[in-house]
Amino acid sequence: MIRKTPRKLPGRREDGASTKAQILEAAGxxxxxxxxxxxxxxxxxxRAGSNSAAVNYYYGGIEGLYAEVLVEAHRQLLTYDRLVALAEGPGASVDKLKILIGLVAGAVTAPGPSSWVLRVLSRELLSPSSAFPVLLHQEILPKKQVVTGLVADILGVPADHPAVGRCLLSVISPIAMLLVGNRQLVAQVLPDLASPAPEAQAAIIAHFQRFALAGLEATAAEIGRG
Incomplete structure (x- = not known):
């Protein structure tokens, strides 16, 4: 088990939630x-300003702490509740997906040094650890199911249609490339991506949205002709 039931910590301070959050931030x-x-x-x-027993007390050990860091990192990119609210809100699925791409791409392409959130996720995606199943089942798969519904609706096909998975891959891949890629190396090949100007980030996000939605439109048309 990655997570264990915490034991009572002698001399524990009453600000447990604050201490737990400080440990999570330091760990990240x-x-x-x-x-x-x-x-x-x-x-x-x-680094969290706590004692060494606190990691075991609050997270059941460093393995449990790492799993919680992964989950928190994914939530900071986009929470499940926010995604569901977007998907179930008013409007066309194509507009909802455009907003979703903007939210996630905006977080990944934000100018300046990347936070620990992006670097932790990048490390885990490149070299999955024993904690990856926790991230997969708590965050990735539930969110994937919601996005699958949007894509399927845009294509006008059931969620289990083979085209849906292919389109999901095409939508996610450009953003994932920037997430896992070394920014300095990417910038040497594509210097515009290194620009800190807000308009440069906006142009990249708009490009991701345009290509994704155009691809979905073309795929929907092909399915319709079939």
């Missing part, structure tokens, strides 16, 4: 710098 930064394999609970607790 350290995992982003070093990766899961080289991080230690002692180092995380020291």
């Amino acid at each position: 930064a350290i995992f982003a710098e070093k990766g899961f394999d080289r991080a230690t609970g002692k180092e995380i607790a020291e």
Whole structure:
């Protein structure tokens, strides 16, 4: 088990929620710098200003803490509740998907140094750990199901139609490439991506939206002709 039931911590302060949040934030930064394999609970607790027993108390150990960091990172990109509210709200599915692409692409392409959120997710996607199933089942698959519904509706086909999965891959891939790619290396090939100007970020997001929606429109037309 990754998560264990916490034991009572002697001398525990009453601001437990604050301490837990500080540990999570410190862990996120350290995992982003070093990766899961080289991080230690002692180092995380020291950076959080807590004692070494706190990691075990609040998270059942460093494995449980890392799983929580992954889940929190994914939630900071986009929460499930916000995604569902968007999908179930008024408007056409194509407009909802455009908004969704803008939200996620905006987080990934934000100018300036990337936060630990992006770096932790990038490390995990490139080299999945034993905690990946937690991220997969708690965040990725539930959100995928919602987005699948939007794409299927745009295409006018059932959610299990083969074209839906292919279109999902095409929509996600450009954003995933920027998430897992080294920004400095990417910028050497595509210098415009390194521009800190807000209009440059807006142009990239609009490009992702335009290509994704045009591809969906073309696929829907092809399915209709079939």
